[in-house]
Amino acid sequence: xxxxxxxxxxxNISNYKRDDIKTIFKKxxxxxxxxxxxxxxxxxxxxxxxxxxxxxxxxYKLALEDFEKYGKLSNNRGCDFDYDLDDLAxxxxxxxxxDIKYWGNMFYDKISIQKTFFDVANMFVKKGVKSNSYYNPxxxxxxxxxxxxxxxxxxxxxxxxxxxxxLKGVNEPFNISILCKKEYPFLIRQYIDDDGIExxxxxxxxxxxxxxxxxxxxxxxxxxxxxxxxxxVKVNLQEYILGTKxxxxxxxxxxxxxxxxxxxxxNVIVINKGLFGGNLIVKILFNNISNKxxxxxxxxxxxxxxxxxxDMYLP
Numbered sequence: 621x622x623x624x625x626x627x628x629x630x631x632n633i634s635n636y637k638r639d640d641i642k643t644i645f646k647k648x649x650x651x652x653x654x655x656x657x658x659x660x661x662x663x664x665x666x667x668x669x670x671x672x673x674x675x676x677x678x679x680y681k682l683a684l685e686d687f688e689k690y691g692k693l694s695n696n697r698g699c700d701f702d703y704d705l706d707d708l709a710x711x712x713x714x715x716x717x718x719d720i721k722y723w724g725n726m727f728y729d730k731i732s733i734q735k736t737f738f739d740v741a742n743m744f745v746k747k748g749v750k751s752n753s754y755y756n757p758x759x760x761x762x763x764x765x766x767x768x769x770x771x772x773x774x775x776x777x778x779x780x781x782x783x784x785x786x787l788k789g790v791n792e793p794f795n796i797s798i799l800c801k802k803e804y805p806f807l808i809r810q811y812i813d814d815d816g817i818e819x820x821x822x823x824x825x826x827x828x829x830x831x832x833x834x835x836x837x838x839x840x841x842x843x844x845x846x847x848x849x850x851x852x853v854k855v856n857l858q859e860y861i862l863g864t865k866x867x868x869x870x871x872x873x874x875x876x877x878x879x880x881x882x883x884x885x886x887n888v889i890v891i892n893k894g895l896f897g898g899n900l901i902v903k904i905l906f907n908n909i910s911n912k913x914x915x916x917x918x919x920x921x922x923x924x925x926x927x928x929x930x931d932m933y934l935p
Contacts, residue, residue: 634692648672769828771827775798776872780796787821790813806824852903853888862885
């Protein structure tokens with residue numbers, strides 16, 4: 621798809637480097653990003669440029685994926701995408717002057733996808749593109765590092781976090797979306813400012829420890845790529861003797877059941893109920909009889925109870 625969007629030579633597709641694609645994308649961004657179109661009065665022209673920028677944005681993501689996977693561009697990219705167009709637009713801060721519903725809905729039709737990508741790419745690459753001296757893209761890349769605290773819930777669900785980031789030296793904040801479950805432990809985003817300078821933002825996710833989920837408290841331990849979750853549950857004397865089933869509130873706020881066998885002193889392990897293939901480890905805490913409640917028991921009952929205990933402890 622990026623072959624058409626960036627007008628690449630299909631016969632020499634493997635010769636393009638990452639920097640070549642970045643330079644081409646910068647040129648399109650400097651001409652077609654919505655923030656650069658304040659001077660464009662013609663609505664049709666403005667919308668067409670914005671659409672071209674969206675196409676280039678997706679093409680740029682696909683190209684970077686190929687560099688990551690294969691070390692070069694691939695000639696196997698079609699027009700079937702996994703990207704959410706609304707999310708992509710928010711990442712590039714595109715929706716100041718654009719009809720969101722039009723762009724989002726249009727891409728449910730595969731025929732429309734193919735036609736729009738090819739028509740827009742062919743028309744606008746050939747028409748109205750200014751010379752290289754007009755763009756004068758900067759080769760400087762400014763590195764940024766951000767630490768993002770995330771919760772167990774963030775890493776367990778498939779909803780995206782929305783961040784608004786204001787970089788030093790950049791006037792306007794820009795928005796990005798992060799799927800923590802997929803992108804943990806870190807991700808990299810690119811942003812091109814009004815001066816054509818590229819910013820590379822590395823976001824490192826740090827898990828908040830000892831997070832209390834309502835009444836249930838959790839901690840964790842990272843084992844390679846797996847994360848074990850730890851919590852505790854209390855059992856009384858009767859539950860210890862007879863065994864029991866306890867319900868605890870999980871990190872997604874749903875209740876899950878924990879089966880505790882009789883006379884169990886060991887941790888109860890629930891396989892694959894941690895994060896990223898880790899386990900949930902439930903420590904059993906014995907909740908002993910309180911002095912206050914013991915004193916409220918009738919003395920005769922106490923004697924009978926103690927005698928029973930004595931008989932049970934006899935060899």
